Structure formats: structure tokens, C-alpha cells
Amino acid sequence: MAMIRTPKKNLSINPLKSSTPLGAALAYLGVDGAVPLFHGSQGCTSFALTLAVRHFKEDMPLQTTAIDEVATVLGGADNLEEALVNLTKRMKPKFVGVASTALVETKGEDFVADLQGIVARREELAATKIVFASTPDFAGALEDGWARAVTAMIEALVTPGDRRETPLRQINLLPGVHLTSGDIEELRELIAAFGFTTVVLPDVSGSLDGHVNEQYSGATTGGTKLGDIAEMGRALHTIAVGHHMRAPAEALQGLTGVPTTLFPSLVGLAPVDGLVTLLTHLSGQPAPASVKRRRSQLLDVMLDGHFHFGDRRIAIAADPDLLSTLANFFGGLGAEVVTAVASTGNSPVLTDIPADEVIIGDLTDFEQAAAENGAELLVTHAHGRQAAERLGLPLYRVGFPIFDRLGAQHRAMVGYRGTRDLIVDLANLFIAVRPEKRPADFAHMLAPVPASIQGDASHAPTATC
Numbered sequence: 001m002a003m004i005r006t007p008k009k010n011l012s013i014n015p016l017k018s019s020t021p022l023g024a025a026l027a028y029l030g031v032d033g034a035v036p037l038f039h040g041s042q043g044c045t046s047f048a049l050t051l052a053v054r055h056f057k058e059d060m061p062l063q064t065t066a067i068d069e070v071a072t073v074l075g076g077a078d079n080l081e082e083a084l085v086n087l088t089k090r091m092k093p094k095f096v097g098v099a100s101t102a103l104v105e106t107k108g109e110d111f112v113a114d115l116q117g118i119v120a121r122r123e124e125l126a127a128t129k130i131v132f133a134s135t136p137d138f139a140g141a142l143e144d145g146w147a148r149a150v151t152a153m154i155e156a157l158v159t160p161g162d163r164r165e166t167p168l169r170q171i172n173l174l175p176g177v178h179l180t181s182g183d184i185e186e187l188r189e190l191i192a193a194f195g196f197t198t199v200v201l202p203d204v205s206g207s208l209d210g211h212v213n214e215q216y217s218g219a220t221t222g223g224t225k226l227g228d229i230a231e232m233g234r235a236l237h238t239i240a241v242g243h244h245m246r247a248p249a250e251a252l253q254g255l256t257g258v259p260t261t262l263f264p265s266l267v268g269l270a271p272v273d274g275l276v277t278l279l280t281h282l283s284g285q286p287a288p289a290s291v292k293r294r295r296s297q298l299l300d301v302m303l304d305g306h307f308h309f310g311d312r313r314i315a316i317a318a319d320p321d322l323l324s325t326l327a328n329f330f331g332g333l334g335a336e337v338v339t340a341v342a343s344t345g346n347s348p349v350l351t352d353i354p355a356d357e358v359i360i361g362d363l364t365d366f367e368q369a370a371a372e373n374g375a376e377l378l379v380t381h382a383h384g385r386q387a388a389e390r391l392g393l394p395l396y397r398v399g400f401p402i403f404d405r406l407g408a409q410h411r412a413m414v415g416y417r418g419t420r421d422l423i424v425d426l427a428n429l430f431i432a433v434r435p436e437k438r439p440a441d442f443a444h445m446l447a448p449v450p451a452s453i454q455g456d457a458s459h460a461p462t463a464t465c
Helices: 020-028 042-056 069-074 077-091 102-107 111-121 142-157 181-192 226-230 243-256 269-283 289-308 320-332 348-352 363-372 382-391 415-433 439-445
Strands: 003-005 034-039 095-100 129-133 170-174 197-200 237-241 260-263 313-318 336-342 357-360 377-380 395-397
Touching: 020 034, 020 042, 020 095, 020 142, 034 042, 034 077, 069 102, 077 095, 077 111, 095 111, 095 142, 111 129, 129 142, 142 226, 142 243, 170 181, 170 243, 181 197, 181 237, 181 269, 181 415, 237 243, 237 269, 243 260, 243 320, 260 269, 269 289, 269 415, 289 415, 313 320, 313 363, 320 336, 320 348, 336 363, 357 363, 363 377, 363 382, 377 382, 377 415, 382 395, 395 415
Parallel strands: 003 357, 034 095, 095 129, 170 197, 170 237, 237 260, 313 336, 313 377, 336 357, 377 395
Antiparallel strands: none
């Protein structure tokens, strides 16, 4: 069991975590025809927008209620109403996801009552689905905002009632914020191999996968359709990925009665075997040949690659579920996690991470601990690049944001195929940074020639065919 340590300091010099409202915005962006709306100042939205655009390399329809000094004191309901009316008129979204920020949350306004009153008196908002999630910046991080937004969407948009008597051959998938578009596509293909359709909420693989639209749209294109969200109660089963998705999964099960299985991780042989076993049971058929082939490929890569992981000293900094996933992955291949830094202490998964301690801190704590513990590889997002340069260590980029490399959203590390590719990428990184051995490096291993036989040709080695 890992010991949890929170360093006592007055400020974060090099932050690790991204804000809770940004996590909610990313979840809202996984819905078709959506526009996220930050209820707060323009600065709150600007920082989130900058990170999202740099990571996804796409336009982001993030909007703000632009709270100023007067509204901060007197209340921001008028700003919220004006913002909703303006963006529905100009952008014509099907769905607006509202996320609160620290500025308005600190004042303690009744956002739910304000929003109900606005929708009731403004007829022009009747055709737009509007959902609110409480996501103050000072409580939690990216995972928390994502989970709260998904829970709010389920409670507001899913048709309640136990309808399992006539279930569809449908699986609900609730991915965590640490899953990329490539991860979601990999899981969808795996589920489809057993004859199921999949409703993903939120589905960033449809809206944030880097596609080019035929015509401009102010709102998101792709993502989960509102009609599919409403019908999630007709599914046969719900699969949630990541501990922070427990609350949304429980909310969906409570509304619809659809049974749920939560997978803490789907990276590695044993976790994916668990998912395949579940799908085999639900479908009543054995795993298809294509799935068995992928598993065989993973086994082969594990055999080929484990030599490069043995006794490697790894330092990881990430949100709790991603941190847990990676720590268990490295540990399973024989590496040692010598430094583990989490963005927030809100997750119960932290105590089970295979490390002596987990630091709730920032990238400054990460850099110091990695240096003290003799780490050989840093694993975190793109903001860890300065630490890697100062320490002279390789950096493997994971999580959010990754703005100095292309293709972050297309990379997958879940499932048999994703785990296979992850092992290959990391093994190749270890090979690349290992000094190449030359003949001179082995000179010390050669025994000296005794003086008694030096110059005696009779003892010279002979070559035979």
C-alpha cells in the first residue's frame, strides 16, 4: 500500500493538473452539436481554450458568460441568460453544457434555480438541451470535472425507467477522461467483434478525432447523439473505464437498471482478458479469431520486450486513474515505479499504486523526487519537457495536454493492440537511449595472455572451416 504525501508549500510553481471546468468542457465536447459554456470570467475560459486548442490542434467552441466585477458582486444570472440566448441564436447548438467556475461558486449562487427560471421564460431556448454541472476550479482536477459533467448529462438526458425486458444488443461505454479518441475506437471495435453496437458517452472519438468537416459548424460535429443518450436504458450492459467513472455509472444504473461493470484499467493482458471474458459471457459466443490473434501478438511482444523493462526506474506524474494504469503496467513488466505524483488526492485508487509513496503535488515535486530516486524515464504530459531537459532524461508523453507532438488523440494504449503498441514504443525508447556497445567496451573482459606463451606461435589460435 502506497503512502500518500502532500508537500506543504504556498504555491504551485509548475502545475501538473488541469482545471475541473476544463474536464467538464471536454466531456460536453463529446456530444454531437454541443457548445460548452463556462459560467465565469473570460480569463477562466481563455486558459482552458488555449490548452484544448494546442492539444487537439482544432477549433474549440468554448464560450463564456464573461462575469465582470459588478456581476461578481450582484450575481451572474443575467450574464448566464444573455450568453445562452446569444449562443443559441448564433451557433444553433443542439446541446449546451454549462460548467461553473471558482469565481461564481465562491459567491454561492443558486445556479440550478437560475437556469430553470431562464429556460422557463425564454422560448427561444426550448429546442436546446441545457445541462449544468458544478465544477469549481478549487475542487479536484480534470477527472473530477469530466465525471461530474457525465453524471449531469446522464441525469438530465437519459430516459429513466427499467427497460431491460427488451434490451437491445447494445453496450453502453463510459470512458474516463484519460482515454483518447484512439482508445475509444479500439474499444468500440473490440465490442463490435462480439456482435454489439456501442453507445459511448462522451464520444470524443467522433468530435475530437481531427476530422475535416465539409462545411463550417459552430457547434461540435460527431460525438454522441442526444437520441442515443436518451435510449441508454435499453442497453444490455454498461462498461465504465476508470475509478472516476463510478459515479456516472451508478447514476445510469440507478435511472435505468442496466447492470454495470467498472474496469479500473484496460491496459495490460489481465485487464483486457477480463473485458473479453465479460463480452464472451454477454454475447454467449467465444472470442472471435481476430481477438485471439491480437492477444497472441501481445503475448509475443511481451516476450520480446520484457528484457528492456526489467529493473528500469520509472517516474510518473498524471491524474489518479492514468497514474494507476501506468504504474501497474510498468510493474507488470518488471520495471520499478520510484516516483509517483498525482494531480489530486480525491481518488481511492492512489493507495493501491505499486510505489512506496504517492505525492499529491506538481511537476516541481515530480522533478525533485525523480532526481532523488534515480529515475531513468519520465512519464507525464508535455509540461514535463523542461524537467526532462534539466535532468537529461527521456520523456514519454501521456495524458493532457500534449501540444508539442502530433497525433496524441490517435494513439491508443487500451486493449490487446493498444497495449502491444505501448510496449513497443517504450521498449524502442529504452533501446534508443541505451549507449551502443563497441568492441573496445569489452576489452576489460578479456583475460591477459600469460608472459610464458607470448610470441610462441604454437599456442596461437587456428581457424577451421
